[in-house]
Structure formats: C-alpha cells, structure tokens
Amino acid sequence: MNLVPLDLDRDLELLHAWVTHPRSHFWGLQGADPQRVRAEYERIAADPHHHAWLGLDDDGTPLFLAETYDPAHSELAEHYPVRPGDLGMHVLVAPPTRQRSGVTSAVMRAVMDFCFAQPGVDRVVVEPDVRNEAIARKNAEVGFVEERHVTLRDKVARLSFCTRTAYAMSAPHLQPAAIAYAHRRLIAKAIAEFSHERLIEPIAEGTGRYRVGDLAFTARRYALNHWVVDADSLTGPLDALDFIAGLRETLGIPEKLLGTYLEEISATLAGTAWKVTHRRESAAELVHADFQTIEAAMTEGHPGFVANNGRIGFGLQDHEAFAPEAGRPVRLRWVAVRKDESLFVTAGDEREHYLAELGEPTLARYERQLRGHGLDPDDYRYLPVHPWQWEHKVTVTFAPDVARRSIVPLDEGPDRYRAQQSIRTFFNVDRPERHYVKTAIAVQNMGFLRGLSPKYMQATPPINEWVRQLVDGDEELRACGFGVLRELASIGYTGDAYHRTGTPGAYTKMLAALWRESPVPRLAAGERLATMASLLHRDRDGNALVSALIAASGRSAAEWVAAYFRAYLRPIVHCLLRHDLAFMPHGENLILVLENHVPRRVFMKDIGEEVAVMNDQPLPAEVERIRIDVTDEIKELALFTDVFDGFLRHLAGILASDGVLPEREFWALAGDCVRAHAKDHPELTGRLDLLRPTFKHSCLNRLQLRNTLQMVDLTDQAGSLIFAGELENPIAVFG
Template structure:
C-alpha cells in the first residue's frame, strides 16, 4: 500500500501543478526542466512538456521538493498558501476534499491499477466507468463531502456494489412531474422494475395509505437515511410522505454518483438527489426543468431523427419521467441556498447500452483518454483492436461527435455542454459509429436568436432554456469538449508516443472543414459559430472555489475566466510552429 500511496501522491500533485499553472495561479519557470519558487520559500522542480493548449504535462516521477522531501499534494497546499489565496476556512475544507480524493486515488490504483488498456476495452461499461479517474480539470475531483468510508464503499462507483432503490409515496400536491409524451408514469416504472415488482410496490403503497393521489418516487438509500428521514419528519408523521422501503432490481453507481445504471442491462438509468458536495456543486436535483424535461428530450429526439446528418450519428437519451418534491417549509424561503431545495427528486432516463444494441458498446468519452497499466490510452487500444490506423480512427470519432455537435448548433441553435460524461461514444467492432447525448437539465442551451428551425419547440420551453449569444454558446463545444475532453485525449496520445498533437488537431481540422464543404447552405451560421477563431477563452473551475469558498449560495458557482488561449484550429498545418511559439 505504501508504494500505491507514493504513486497516488505524485500523480495528484502533478495534476495540481499542471491545472493550477494552466489556471494562472502558479507560475513555474523553465522549459522541459521546470522550477516553481513559492512565496513561502519552498521550491518544486519537475520535468514537463508544454502541450498545444499551453498546459504543462508533468512527469510525476520527476517531482522534487526542496532538498528531496517526499512530494505531497496536501503539504503543497500549505507551501502555496500565498499563491492559492484561500481563506483559512476555505483552505481547511479544500484540504478535506483533497484528502478524500487522494484516498480514493489510492483505492483506484489498488482495484484497477494493474489492468491494461487491452483488458479494459473488453470490460462491461459499468466496470470500465468505475475505473476512471474522474473530472480531469478538477484537482479535488473525488471530495464527496458528506460520505464517510462506509458510504463510499457502499455507494461509490469504484467499488461496483449493487444498490437497491428505496421508495417513497408522496402526495402529489408537493410534487412537480414531467415525462415523455409517449409514456405515462406506470409504463415507465413497468419498464424500470418489471410488472411483478411494480404490482407488489403498488400494493404495498395502497396498504400503507397511498392512493392514486400519491407519486411513487425512488430515492437513494443513503439520501433517505442521511437527509430525508429527518428533513421530512412532519410530512412522514402526517402521512404526506410514506416510506415504502427498498424494492426492485439492483443498480450500479456511475462516475456522476447520483446516476445509477441497471446492473443487469435494463432499459432505464435513474438520476437521484444526493446531498453531498463534489466537484464544486451539491449533487441534488433541481426542480426547474422537471416539468418540461421530457418534452425537451422528445423535441431533441425528433429533431435528430428528422435530420440527415444527425439521424445515423446521434442517439438522444430521453428523460422519460421525472419527479421533484417541493419541501412545504423550505419552499417558503426561495432565496435559501439551492441545496436545501434539491433534497428529493428522481429522473428516469434511457440507458445508452440498451439503446446502442447488442453488437455495440457505449462508453463515456472520458474513457478514451484513460491510460492502462501498459501506458496505452484506451483510444489507442480500440484502434488497434479495430485494425485501423489511429488517424483514421480519430477522424471517425470526430465525424460522429464533433461534427454533429457543430451541426446541431449551426442548424438549430442548440448547444450541448459536451464534457466527457455527457458525451457517450458508441463503438461497433471498436470503431466509433455514433454518440449518445444526455443531461438536458442545465447542460443544454439555445442561441439567443430565434432560428426558424426552433419553431417546433414550445414557447414555454424556449423561454425556460438558457439563451446565449453566438460568441458564448460556441464554447459549449470549445470549452466543454475541446478543452475538457480533447485536450486530455491529445496529450495522452502524445505522451504514449502514439500520435503528435499537431497531427491530432490536423485531423479535427480536416473533419470540420469537410463538414463545412458538405453544407454550403449553412455558411453564414458556420461563420456565426466559428470554431476556428484565433483565440479562445480559458475557463477556470478550480480557482473560483478558492475565491468563493464553501459557504452556501443561492445558485451553483460559475467558473472564472483566465487569459485567452491560442486555438489549435486557428491556422493550417504549415503554421503549427507559430502556434506552438505563441502558446
């Protein structure tokens, strides 16, 4: 365990130094051999390669502290107090998040650290996703404040423990509901649970006093014990909320923690409120989109099916049914911090593996830059297994992911915040053939221009969704996908010696230019949503937490902005040298 702890410390510290330098909180000097002199008098040195986005790719084994003191990410935060600029209270809580993350990094190495990329690409999706390292930009990405060790071992994805849902019957006067137009609540529950289980659950609810004026709502067993049993004590005594106990098939946790996927390949995932703080936000369930979530995903599904570019490349994971419970007392204080309004909610959503079919695999985009014990990124292992050159494999990936994202924005003004969990890549014989899109509650935007193609979207829904100017909404692709997914994929490929970053972005450039040429009718919108501009804004998610701290707020925190970056797509291949010099 000592060796695993040493490795985990070095890897987490390397990530911290890299991301916090990229976010301009730290300013190391040197080229390849770098040195960071802190105001505290401590010196950190390491070997690194400056990647195409300006970030340092640090060799963890090269890290040295002062006179060869053991590298420790926790101690580093004390050495860098001046540079990080946190208040004492924020610093102490950040240390808790970072300590929790370090512990789980050790656990991931213990559980999966010996698996090669060739092994991992054959694992079931749930097991593969359990082995992933988490948010690539957030340095304390497994903080999970609120869970103790027992809760982690029962409910964290890396342990792969099956979870049986708990159930509540809630009087509908407290419930906001929504769903797909072609499925009623019972039909959804029948699909999720099976006819016999639903019948037994309904009979139990009836016996305990819940009639048709009650909604059957699944809850995470931890949430029930840690929050709901006490928060809704009056409603439970009065019979407005009835605890029906556990029921139904087993589910497995996913990297998003609050989304559970059927252990035996069922058709629906379920997303549940969790009162824990992880990667900057409380993981509750907002009620804002519940009523219209099904209609939004139905509209997107029809949009995709009727578009010749999207129909064969995109699967919409519909939000087929949802409930959100308004707390009778807390709702009387709408300005209260958002986490108190998000204690109880559930959303049933199409399962990607089920929709992909038996001969295809559905994996999160973030899995592609995961590196096995052999040093090989999973993207490379898939290309080798498919028997195709990596360049051709990547062009196929971009054709079924980035090009459709751009097309949806240009044709319909729809922006998907396309980070590595929201984008699921569908593989057939290890080759990318499509992608699945999910999470339209807060991760879907509309351009603030009323395109004619929006006409089929209900006006109330159009008013509900965030509206952004073209210059902002284009960053749903650039910031969320290029910087949060492709930046790490291109670096992993370069680090492994599989492909130079210049070639990687040449491939992306060529795919997007080919798409432009195929759709001259959208030329004006291609210019409106320009992916090739010289500069791109840098969004910083770590330093905003250092500034605002951990105090409750009415809204989820917004990221900070750093110095604009040079866009790797801005110039053609012959000018890459100039890009690297500017970067």
C-alpha cells in the first residue's frame, strides 16, 4: 500500500462519499455537502502542522484516508504533555464495495509504517471516540495502549499511545482468530497426510464422518489413499502441537528430535497465521495476477509435508523482510572473495557474467572499493549474499576471513529482488530478464538447512548444459514446448577453516550462490507465468485458483486438464522412457506458461540438485554425478511417486471436491496422456510398465519424522526412501 498527498481537485467526489457514508459517522461529517467537505480539507491543507493522505491499494485503487498532525499544535496539547517525536494520526477505511477480510488490519499496518517512517517519530498518538469499539480493537492490535478518556471539542476520546517498539512487537498475526484458523488447517492436513502414509487410521463413524482420538471430522477419500479433510468440520481439542506430540510414538519421531519437529510445526502455524492476516488476494483476483503476485500469494507450502514452513532461524522482522509471502523487495549484499580461495564455474566469461548481472557502474564501484583497501580487483570475484546470511553468519562465523580480507564487504546490489517459494531464490523485479539468484542461507526449512556446497555446485552449470542440449535436441520435447531454466553459473567461498578441515557439513555450505535463467525473455505475446504450485492454492475463503482458472478459460474442465497434461505430464513421461531421465517435478519446481488461462507449456527448474540419469549412457565426466543405478521399479516411481502421488493426487482432490471434474475422469485423462505417448512412440514399448496395477508407496513425512534435521542423504536419495505398502495405480484403475 502507498500513501500520497490528498488532492481535492482529483479526490473530492471520492472523499465526500467516504466521509459521509453511514459507516463513517465517527468522522463527524454526516450530511455534509461537497462544499463543506472541501472547506474542511482546505483548512487542513493550509495548516502546516496537519496533513491529509490518500491511501492506495497495491494496484493503485484508492482504499483509505489518513491524516497526520503535530499534537503540540492541536487540541490535544491541552490534555497531555506532548513529547518530542509524537505524531497524531487518524485513519478511515473506504466503505467496502465487496467483502475482503483483513483489509482494515492491512490498512492500519500501512499507516503505522508510514508514521514511523517519518523522521524523528518515536510515538503515535490517537484519540478515537470512546464509542468506536471497532477502531479501539484495531488500535490495540498494532500496539496502542489507552491512557485515559479526555473530553475534546466534539467527542469524548480514548487518548492512546503506541511507541515504535510496541508497534514492532505487536505481531498482529499472532491473534486468537488467526492462530485458531492455522491450528484447524494444519490438523486437517496432518490427519490427511498421516492417514495417506498409513501412519494413522481414522475410524469411520458414519457416512463421511471419521474420528482420530478426540477429534471428529468429515472427510472424503479418493484414489491413491488421498484424504480431503474438511477443516471446518473438525470438533475436539484443536491444538496442532498437542495433537502431534500425542502421536510421537505412533509417528515414529525420535524423542531427541521431537522438539525440533514441533518447532517446525509451530513455525508453520505462525506462517499460516501471518498469511491469513496479511495476504488478501482472492482466487478470482489471482486468475489475472502477474507472476510475482501469484508467487507471493501461495499459502500452503509443500502439499505433502505437514511441517512445511519451518524457516527456523528467521525472526519476525526477518519473516516480514524476506519471506516470499511478504512480497517485499530485497537488495542482495555483495562481497568480494579471493579467487584463489573460491570456486567459480560458468560456460562463458566471468567478467562478462558480472557485467550482465551488475552493470558497468556497479562493477566499477566495487573495484574502486577494493582499491580503497589497497587490494587488487584482479585477485577477487563477486559473490551475492542473502542479507540475513550476512548479518547472522558471514560477520560471525566467517569473522576471521573478513578481517584478513579474504572476504571483503562491498555494498548492496542495484537491483531489487523478490524471494520465491524456496526462500533462498530471488527473482529480479527491476530487470526481470536478468537471472534468478539462489543464495545459501543457514535457515532450517522442511528437513534441511538451506545451504549450498561450492564443491557440489562445480558440476551444476555443466549438468544444466547437458540437460538443455538433451531437451532441445529431442523432437517430442520441442513439440510439447518443454524447456529447462539452466543454472548458468555458480560461485562459492572455500578459504575458511571449515573447508580446511576437509569435513563436509553445514559450515561448508554457507557462502555460495548460483544464477539461473529467467523465463521472462522466453515468453511470447499473450503468455504469462505462474508457479505450478498455484494449481493447489485455495484462498482464505476456500476458493481454488485452478477452479477459477478453468472457469475463466472458457474451456471445459476436461479440455483444460488435457492441455495441462500435454504440457506437463507427457514431457515427464517422455524423459523417463526415452532417456531414463528423472526430474523432481513438484509444484515449486515447475513454472507454467499460460495463454488465455490455459497451460500451454512448462519450464523445469532446480536442475542441478534434482535431476537423475538412471542408465549407463555415456556422460561427460563433470556430469557423471547425476547417474544413479536403480531397478526399473524405482525408475517408475519417478512418475508414480513424484508426479501422481506427489502432485496430481492433490490436484485431482481439489477438482473433485469442487465439483469441477470427477476423479475418475481426471485419472482417465492422465491415462489417455500416457497411452497416447505410447502410441506415438511404439519403439519405447516395454521400457517400463507405467500401467502396472500397483506401485510401492514412498512416504515423505516418514522421512522427515525420522530425521527432521536432514531427512535424506543427497548422495543416495533412492537409498533413503521409506515405503508403506503399495498404492493402486490410478491410470490403471480408471483406465
């Protein structure tokens, strides 16, 4: 939101409608004609100690009126000892044209941010009418404390104060209603996913009604043992932490790791509460939203993991500054690192890479900084650092390296970025054609500390180039429009004591980054982007974005889903059968290209860490690390587990629950896609049995519950799998 000076020539009609609306009776202008309203605000405009502001929503729509004033030059000066740094404030939210929950809270935050951004302001003062209970609650929510009642010229008012620290500590998302919403949703997800993985077994109590312990609820069961639990139907003790702690032995959580897992659950609850408090986009609005608005609006995290939003290490201010849902622009910090104590890999020229990403003026400035320290710029290269990582790790964990000028602090970069769902990957909002930047960050999230290994990443650009050549050279993949976003360059610092010990670990993954292609330059006219994770998104009112997209497209649900399968499922099947090539194609790793709200093609990303070749084909030496030796049954799980169970079961459940597309038809369309590929490629017949009746049930939460600190060994991911029986293959069942 943004505040701009009120312009009476431009805003009078709108202002008059707002201040005379019946909901604005405490504003004191009921029945006023436009001339009286103009006179009132001309008086304010003429007063150097009083200012009126028009508040705009993120899309520029007028949303609220705010006034700020100096209490020392107001009627309040007679009622309390005004302190230097006091600022008076009034706020009026526009009468609603439609129901949008959370608007008033968001406006209050925007106005308070604006007030405390004024030079010298330490305390905000308000004096609402004592009868206005609604605004009193909103004031308390952001940290105001009522001092006493005072009699003013036109009302009896609650004289209230909010200090800068009280506002910073107010945590408006940690309120009973928001956290109750989060508990309810997380318990529903926990029941659904733990039941899916056969860790618990709900007891049926009637048609669609079940019980787990003291909790009763309504649920629907679909293919792949997929449960859709109606969160609003839950009755019983609704505390997610107690629910999971009570199941510790059943879930197999090691006693010594229970606290860590509960911390991730608590952080997930806090994240949900924050999102429901601050994110207001409806599914209908997101249908037409831009790429980054959709990215920031995602509320769920990974669809399968229960503890999926941990971010252990982030504080409240870190969350508001760096979490993707906060949507705030971030400028990365840059350091210079000695070339002989670092690794840099790219297919092109190193200096040209930095010129393209930083620009000549910034690069020249960094070189001058190095010379100012008496250092030779030719001895250094440049590494982007997450601001959190700089503050919490580089200046402490690598203090000796900074002191001896192996790491040289420079400045923030010129471009603003937005954090993506993976929290450590950033999209350039100022120059969208420039690369994503992925940085190391020592935050624990969903079973991993989110570091990057410099030595491991040496192979990342060659691997990406090899995959790109394979994809571009395959006629079928070209016909599907399937593309990969290459990770083109990587850098990492290796001159520290942690690397010198020769022992790999979290400390050898704290100073590294890579650059990935942006999809923006590859868009044609009429195309737009959306993370595939958005297909599983429901807004705070429960409306699904995918259902809204289908409705807006003008296509039948079956036509829409068939187009999606051709863009997503068919290329995955082809890579598996033709090349024994497997990706990790979950929602956050795919970017959809939409045309008229219909998926036309996809981009795969996170290639370096997530791709595997499962045969003995010749590979360049630097690409060899992606080869794994597995059975055909495990190869098939690249489709059954990663695609069917990992993503499509959730999508099928949403469409079926919404009455948009029956699950039988959904899976029949998936089967049609697989069979059509087989018909078009008879030479691949018998490579794998994708129509087998059942497949092994590989479980994600069981991995995290077993070891929430590191749920899999990245050097042997297949060997880390945990199975729980078998699942029926839905394209065989509904074939």
